[in-house]
Amino acid sequence: MSQYNQLRTQPHRNQPLKETHPQDQRHPTANDQPSKALQHPLYGAKRPTATLIWLIGVICTVLWVLIIVGGLAVVIVYLIFRPRSPRFEISSATLNTAYIDMGSLLNADLTFLANISNPNKKIDVSFDIFEVDLYYRTTLIATTAVDPFSEMRLEAKLGTFHMVSSQVALHTGEMEQLRNELANSSISLDVKGSFRARSSLGRNFLHFKYWLHGRCSIVVNSPPGGALMSSKCITKR
Template identity: 45%
Template sequence: MATTTMSSAPGGHRKRSSVSSKLLQRWIMYCVAAFCIILSLAVILGGAAVLAIFLAYRPRGPRLDIPTATLNAAYLDSPGPSLNADLTFLANLSNPNRRIDLKFSYLQIDLYFQSTLIATQAVRPFAERRGESVLRNVDMLSSEVALPPDAANAWQNGTAPGGDGVSLRLMGKFRTRMVIGGWLRYTYWARVHCDLMVGPPPAGALLGRQC
């Protein structure tokens, strides 16, 4: 009896493999599309939530005011010239928000004359409830700070007896946490500044300010 051996056609196997590959690619495309849609919806909903919170609470950063300041001492050493000075002031840091508490974990105040940093001082951390203000006495000391010649001349003329005084800038950098509604917390860096005009030492009274 003659026996006939039948073998499967190679073309049929390749066809089934091609169909499976296309189905896998289509499934991957559907998954990627679904992920993109979900991610887009999450971004839209997150943005809407942030906008709703902003409109409901209207968060505002802290405000700095300097009601009093005194230039107690100031002189220039030569050669250099190098500045030595002592400035004290009362800092009034207020929370203007009606429904948001503020917490300050790091506070640094820098003192500039013209474009030169002449003193830096840290302030103890504290917290403020909505609408509150905190007063802090701050003493800024400059020791052997090198000044450019033009800045040294301006300082010498402004602080001489009968001089018109000197213009100083206070720059505050505060690590601030907003507590919104008692449950939502947002931490950021707040930056504030005040321009001061103080008279010659030792009286060195505050002649003007803009914060």
């Protein structure tokens, strides 16, 4: 009997014993559960774009189209009409009077003839503001204005300007410079103009306004016969 019990308690030689450890007994975790996203019926579906985003996109597209079309229109108009700025030039001038009173006060009388021309072949120009200033060095000594006028294409007009200075104070350096120029019969003056022009394209179907700035540096003889010796003019926007 004892031998029989001994045989029952011995394991079979061909079946090794299996050791178990507490860590091998795993419990279900969250990773083992099916994903909630996978369980959602809309998983993988594309979310619809918000109406506001679509509206902003449409507005931006329209603005870009308008900018491109406007740029092309400007280029086409420029190539067709080839707009050029009117010119302001001084053709003759006479310094009638120029003397220094009370040591530092300038009195002067200048008359000059200006040529205002429209060099465009397809554009008419009108001027609603036309102001002209006379400077000696950096000091404004006289100013005048012209009534509004118009010029047809390739038209030029001559205008007479009478500039009078009365008791204008000069800086010490300018006063000494003017004394030397009067003695040498070579007086330098600057004529500056500010003009607001209005151009009409193609029989008045398109208008645009802009400012022009003209500057003429002139040299005249001493009075009373102070004739124009040289003139250099620049007109730009």
